Amino acid sequence: MATQQSGSGAELTTKQRFQQFVVPNYGRFDLTLCRGSGCDVWDDQGRRYLDMGAGIAVCALGHAHPALSLALREQADKLIHVSNLYYHDLQGRFAEQLVQRIAPGKCFFCNSGAEANETLIKLARKVGHDSGRFEIISFENSFHGRTLAGISATGQPKVKAGFEPLLPGFVHVPFNDLEGVEAALSPSTIAVLVEGIQGEGGINVATPEFLLGLRRFCDENDLLLLFDGVQCGHFRTGRFQSYQRLLEGVEEGQRFQPDAIAMAKSLGGGFPMGAVWIEEKHSAVLGPGSHGSTFGGTPLASAMGLAVIEEVARKSLEANARTVGDRLKASLLALKEKYPDVITAVRGIGLMIGIVFREGFSTRLDGSRPLSLQLVVSLAEEGMLTIPAGADVVRFLPPLNLSATQADEAVARLEQTIRKLVV
Numbered sequence: 319m320a321t322q323q324s325g326s327g328a329e330l331t332t333k334q335r336f337q338q339f340v341v342p343n344y345g346r347f348d349l350t351l352c353r354g355s356g357c358d359v360w361d362d363q364g365r366r367y368l369d370m371g372a373g374i375a376v377c378a379l380g381h382a383h384p385a386l387s388l389a390l391r392e393q394a395d396k397l398i399h400v401s402n403l404y405y406h407d408l409q410g411r412f413a414e415q416l417v418q419r420i421a422p423g424k425c426f427f428c429n430s431g432a433e434a435n436e437t438l439i440k441l442a443r444k445v446g447h448d449s450g451r452f453e454i455i456s457f458e459n460s461f462h463g464r465t466l467a468g469i470s471a472t473g474q475p476k477v478k479a480g481f482e483p484l485l486p487g488f489v490h491v492p493f494n495d496l497e498g499v500e501a502a503l504s505p506s507t508i509a510v511l512v513e514g515i516q517g518e519g520g521i522n523v524a525t526p527e528f529l530l531g532l533r534r535f536c537d538e539n540d541l542l543l544l545f546d547g548v549q550c551g552h553f554r555t556g557r558f559q560s561y562q563r564l565l566e567g568v569e570e571g572q573r574f575q576p577d578a579i580a581m582a583k584s585l586g587g588g589f590p591m592g593a594v595w596i597e598e599k600h601s602a603v604l605g606p607g608s609h610g611s612t613f614g615g616t617p618l619a620s621a622m623g624l625a626v627i628e629e630v631a632r633k634s635l636e637a638n639a640r641t642v643g644d645r646l647k648a649s650l651l652a653l654k655e656k657y658p659d660v661i662t663a664v665r666g667i668g669l670m671i672g673i674v675f676r677e678g679f680s681t682r683l684d685g686s687r688p689l690s691l692q693l694v695v696s697l698a699e700e701g702m703l704t705i706p707a708g709a710d711v712v713r714f715l716p717p718l719n720l721s722a723t724q725a726d727e728a729v730a731r732l733e734q735t736i737r738k739l740v741v
């Protein structure tokens with residue numbers, strides 16, 4: 319087969335190949351990554367970066383983790399895929415692990431966060447079908463995925479633009495605003511869909527009062543409380559699900575439980591995987607023929623999911639996310655005190671942290687692109703990968719095994735970047 323060449327006859331670079339053959343739906347940073355190890359990645363120039371994004375909260379154990387490589391190889395040698403026409407041991411075992419960490423119920427497996435949320439939405443539609451209820455209340459600045467139902471549920475106009483007409487049946491109200499939720503109730507309402515911590519929306523944390531109020535509101539009005547734990551779940555906050563951490567020390571919070579939870583991202587440690595947990599009462603609503611996914615919960619994906627969970631337990635990474643996350647946040651808050659003209663807020667919990675920057679703090683940054691994007695570029699130049707959110711937030715979503723030393727390195731690199739930008 320002929321090698322593709324540029325106009326000048328030279329072989330195409332990676333970037334040129336993308337420009338020629340890959341749909342330009344992502345705004346990519348000018349970086350080509352080649353390999354990783356733990357919380358570090360290297361680019362094609364051999365330059366090392368501390369990876370504080372972990373593939374947008376995906377690589378729960380960092381890169382090239384030996385336990386994941388082993389699980390992948392061993393399972394690939396046995397059975398990569400069987401269809402969901404049959405049983406296989408690993409899917410059931412993985413479901414058991416998820417149920418044990420949430421509450422009695424059952425799991426459905428798919429491949430992504432969007433698919434997991436799609437399942438929540440279909441569950442709600444099916445539950446409400448006979449009573450003619452279909453409307454879902456979701457929140458401004460939320461993000462629920464890029465499928466048509468996902469963008470309809472999402473509370474950010476920019477993801478919807480150009481794809482109208484959207485799926486009907488979604489109302490959006492301000493986050494952490496119970497009165498807004500109550501005002502949005504209609505005879506057609508069937509569910510509320512909420513993230514414990516809004517990730518793409520800029521790390522907005524639900525208050526305990528809000529979560530408990532939502533539960534009460536749903537109970538009083540016979541609605542489902544649907545939880546999008548795609549980004550904030552899977553031990554990232556220092557507990558398996560974010561609400562478990564957010565409601566710690568709140569008495570009523572110990573009984574709090576959503577009716578269904580969407581999961582993905584960290585679930586397979588980088589292997590594509592999504593899941594939905596549904597509480598016992600509604601766990602048979604999606605009966606035979608009502609929903610499905612060819613690749614959902616394959617032996618290989620389930621083996622990866624189990625390997626992540628086992629490693630998290632073996633290395634106490636749930637506790638690590640809490641202690642290293644607390645340390646990281648404390649250092650960032652100290653940095654905010656030191657640079658009040660640069661950092662206006664530090665939000666989040668565990669290893670899900672957002673740093674909010676003041677618009678116009680540096681004359682070295684121009685207004686041509688959002689501040690968050692320009693900062694992520696500057697931080698990469700300083701040897702650290704981070705994730706932008708909205709106009710002015712930079713996110714830290716590192717692997718769950720980030721060490722205290724690496725957390726300190728992240729803060730040092732951030733400070734170094736700030737110093738260069740404020741002069």
Ligand SMILES: Cc1ncc(COP(=O)(O)O)c(C=O)c1O
Pocket residue numbers: 374429430431432433435461462463464513517518546547548549550582583
């Ligand atoms: C909260 C939340 N839900 C859903 C999604 C969509 O997940 P995916 O990209 O795997 O479809 C994301 C992705 O960022 C997310 O953060």
